[in-house]
Amino acid sequence: xxxxxxxxxxxxxxxxxxxxxxxxxxxxxxxxxxxxxxxxxxxxxxxxxxxxxxxxxxxxxxxxxxxxxxxxxxxxxxxxxxxxxxxxxxxxxxxxxxxxxxxxxxxxxxxxxxxxxxxxxxxxxxxxxxxxxxxxxxxxxxxxxxxxxxxxxxxxxxxxxxxxxxxxxxxxxxxxxxxxxxxxxxxxxxxxxxxxxxxxxxxxxxxxxxxxxxxxxxxxxxxxxxxxxxxxxxxxxxxxxxxxxxxxxxxxxxxxxxxxxxxxxxxxxxxxxxxxxxxxxxxxxxxxxxxxxxxxxxxxxxxxxxxxxxxxxxxxxxxxxxxxxxxxxxxxxxxxxxxxxxxxxxxxxxxxxxxxxxxxxxxxxxxxxxxxxxxxxxxxxxxxxxxxxxxxxxxxxxxxxxxxxxxxxxxxxx
Numbered sequence: 001x002x003x004x005x006x007x008x009x010x011x012x013x014x015x016x017x018x019x020x021x022x023x024x025x026x027x028x029x030x031x032x033x034x035x036x037x038x039x040x041x042x043x044x045x046x047x048x049x050x051x052x053x054x055x056x057x058x059x060x061x062x063x064x065x066x067x068x069x070x071x072x073x074x075x076x077x078x079x080x081x082x083x084x085x086x087x088x089x090x091x092x093x094x095x096x097x098x099x100x101x102x103x104x105x106x107x108x109x110x111x112x113x114x115x116x117x118x119x120x121x122x123x124x125x126x127x128x129x130x131x132x133x134x135x136x137x138x139x140x141x142x143x144x145x146x147x148x149x150x151x152x153x154x155x156x157x158x159x160x161x162x163x164x165x166x167x168x169x170x171x172x173x174x175x176x177x178x179x180x181x182x183x184x185x186x187x188x189x190x191x192x193x194x195x196x197x198x199x200x201x202x203x204x205x206x207x208x209x210x211x212x213x214x215x216x217x218x219x220x221x222x223x224x225x226x227x228x229x230x231x232x233x234x235x236x237x238x239x240x241x242x243x244x245x246x247x248x249x250x251x252x253x254x255x256x257x258x259x260x261x262x263x264x265x266x267x268x269x270x271x272x273x274x275x276x277x278x279x280x281x282x283x284x285x286x287x288x289x290x291x292x293x294x295x296x297x298x299x300x301x302x303x304x305x306x307x308x309x310x311x312x313x314x315x316x317x318x319x320x321x322x323x324x325x326x327x328x329x330x331x332x333x334x335x336x337x338x339x340x341x342x343x344x345x346x347x348x349x350x351x352x353x354x355x356x357x358x359x360x361x362x363x364x365x366x367x368x369x370x371x372x373x374x375x376x377x378x379x380x381x382x383x384x385x386x387x388x389x390x391x392x393x394x395x396x397x398x399x400x401x402x403x404x405x406x407x408x409x410x411x412x413x414x
Contacts, residue, residue, distance in 0.1 A: 001099070001405065001406050001409075002402075002403065002404075002405065002406070003016045003017075003101070003402070003406050003409075004395075004402070005390060005393060005395045007190060009299070010186075010188065010189065010298045010299050010304070011295060011298065011299065012295075012389070012390065012392070012393040012395070014101040014393065015101050015102065015103060015104040015106075015107055015393045015394045016393065016394035016395050016397075016400065016402070016406070017096065017102075017107045017394065017406065017409060017411065017412045017413065018394070018400050018406070018412065018413060019391070019393075019394025019395055019396075019397040019400045019402075020104050020107035020108050020111060020393070020394035020412065021107060021108075021110070021111040021114075021394075021412040021413070022394075022397045022398075022399055022400050023108075023391055023394060023397050024073070024077070024108050024111035024112055024115065025111065025115065026397075026398075027073070027074060027077050027323075027324040028077055028081050028115055030324050030325070030328070031077055031078055031081045031082045031324065031328055032081060034082065034328050034332070035081075035082060038332055040082065040083075040332075042081065042082060042083055042084030043083070043084030044084075060085060060086065060148070060149070060151055060233070061085055061086045061087070061088075061143070061146075061148035061149060061150045061151060061152075061233070062075075062076070062079035062080075062083075062085045062086070062087050062088075062150060062151070062152045062153070062154065063087070063088050063089075063090075063139065063143075063150045063152070063153045063154065063226075064076040064079070064087060064088070064089045064090070064153075064154045064156065065090050065130050065153070065154065065155050065156060065157055065222065066090070066091055066130065066154075066155070066156035066157040066158065067087075067089030067090060067091050067109065067112075067125070067154075067156070068089070068091035068093060068103075068104075068105025068106070068108050068109050069091075069104060069105045069108060069294070069295075069392065070156070070158075070292070070294050070323050070392075071156050071241050071289060071292075071323050071326070071327060072089075072091070072154065072156030072157075073105075073108055073112070073323070074323040074324045074326070074327035074328070075154040075156060075327050076089050076112060076154075077112065077324065077327075078324070078327050078328050078331050079152065079154075079331075080112075080116055080119075080121045080123065081115075081119070081121070082328060082331060082332075083331070083336075084121060085121075085152075086121065086122035086123065086146065086148055087116070087121075087122075087123050087124075088123070088124050088125075088126070088139055088142050088143065088146075088148070088150075089109065089112070089123070089124075089125045089126070090125075090126045090128065090130045090135060090139060091105050091109065091125075091126075091127065091130070092127065092128060092129050092130065092159070093105045093106035093109065093127050094106060095127070095410065096408075096409040096410040096411075097409060097410050098408050098409060098410055099408075099409060100409055101409050102409065102410070104392060104393045104394055106127070107394065107412050109125045109127070110411075110412045111412055112125070113125055114412070122146055122148075124142045124146065126138050126139065126142070129163070130157055130218075131157075131159070131162045131163060131165070131218050132163070132165060133165045133225075136221075136222065136225050136226075139226075139231075140225070140226065140229040140231055143229075143231040144229075144231065148231065149230075149231055149232060149233040149236075150226065150231060150232050150233060150236055151232075151233040151235065151236050151237070152236065152237055152238070152239075152335070153222070153223065153226070153232070153236065153237075153238035153239075154238070154239055154240075154241075155219045155222065155238060155239065155240040155241070156240070156241050157218070158214075158294075158296060159173075159213065159214075160172060160173050160213070161173070161213060162212060162213040162218065164212065165221070171209045171212040171213050172209055172213065173209065173210040173213035173214050173257070173258070173261070174202055174206045174209070174210055174257050175199065175252070175253075175256065175257060175258055175296075175299075175300060176199050176200060176201060176202035176206060176252075176256055176257050177199060177201055177202070177251050177252050177255070177256045177257075178201055178202060178207070178255065178256060178257070178260075179201055180201055181198055181199065181200050181201060182198065182199045182251050182252040182256070182301060183196060183197070183198045183199075183301065184196070184197060184248075184249075184252065184301035184302030184305075185197075185301075185302060185305050186301055186302065186303075186304050186305055187304050187305045187308060187376065187382070187385075189298070189304065189382070189385055189386045189389045190386065192373060192376055192377070192382050193373060194305070194371075194372070194373050194376070197301035197302075198301065199252060199256075199301060202256070202257045206257060207257050207260055210257040210258065210260065210261050211260060211261045211264045213261070214258065214261035214262070214265070215261045215262075215264030215265055215268065216240070216264050216265040216266075216267065216268020216269065216272075217264075217268070219238075219240055219265065219268060219272075219284075220268050220271075220272055223238055223272055223276065223284070224275075227276070227279055227280060232280055232282065233280075234280055234281050234282075235280070235281045235282055236276070236280055236282040237282055237283050237284070237285065237335065237341070238272070238276075238282070238283075238284045238285070239284075239285045239286070239287050239335070239349070240265055240269065240284075240285075240286050240287070241286075241287055241289055242262045242265060242266070242286050242287065242288050242289070242348075243262070243288065243289060243291060243352075244288050244352065244356075245291055245303075245306075246306065246356075246361060246364070246365075248302060248306065248365070248368070249300075249302050249303060249306065252300060252301055252302065253300065253303075262286075265286055266286050266346070266347070266348065268284075269284040269285060269286045269347070270284075270347060272284035273285075283341070285341060285343070285347075285348075285349050286347075286348050286349065287330060287334070287348070287349040287350075287351055288348050288349065288350050288351065288352045289326055289330075289351055289352055290321060290326055290351070290352045290354065290355045291303065291306070291307055291310065291352075291355060292307070292322065292323055292326075292388070293307060293385060293388035293389050293392060294392065295392065298389060304385065305368070305371070305380070306364070306368065307385055308376065308380035308381055308382050308384075308385040309364050309367045309368055309371065309379060309380040309381075310355065310360070310364050311380070311381040311384045311385060312367075312379065312380045312381035312384070313360055313363050313364050313367070314354065314355070314360060315381060315384070317360065319354040319357075319360070321354065322388070326351055329351065330349070330351045334349050334351060367379040367380065
């Protein structure tokens, strides 16, 4: 069959197996190139392997929760191919069948595990609900079976729903502002058409439910159960990912329901750090990352248009980064430096400093005030945004023949 992208409401609902695999291979190649540039030898001791004290230790084992796409996938690739770490990954994916597409993350996981096996790097992937205690038990069993003690735990989960393991209640998150409706321009990545998107204000119940799904409760539960099971190494650190973004998006994001959940995540990190320091000499961090094209960001008012312009400005300045560039730099320049992890006045790890540079933001705002459908190609990087949007599902990836027959959709081939 010939596989072409199927796009509905700014979401690609299928994936190309070979394209996903090729994109994973490209990220691995980038990390390897940075190994040479940084004179880094995977598996060798690295400064700051125990983050709290900044001493030297090998990175041995990394757990990535939400391992299949975006920042989570980049975190797993960097751990394995940048530092030689054994990895356990968790994500909830739809498997491909002979004739029907699986989710992009399912193919990404296959490609990662294949590459790890070829390099002799231990890896184990669990396809299941990371919010469930059953999956936590599977991770603990895998760690003990593989004789691993995790020295780094990445929490990169993004889901619209979560079932509370204690009560069985299903909570749903919403992306809404508080107080009054939010209206912002957006862009269709395939056509370049501008339109207006609006979001109605959230109720108190919706806000509370969003915190239940995307706040720190589940992260804390993970670390507590892993600690109790004895599968966290002495000095283990954990990081969760967040986004703050420009002021123009704060009403819908940072100061809305999702932002409320992220603030809960940040507060949880502070309390977790105290507990981890006392129990295993560890620490918890929240890393604020750069805005990038994801399945969720594509449907947030103003964000797609903002990103299209941001990409153009940052590429002109030579500071643009994708997921793998961000995370490789985060590991090398924030967490494994031989010194305490640098944080801002709020205790946050900031790897978004290039995006939030005053000069970059001023130029982005200037262009956004002028942008139209006619000049978007000049003021913004619609082609780059479109590529990232498609590549996330395995399309528009260099080296893939999209006119070639795909014999089966339940494999990534050889």
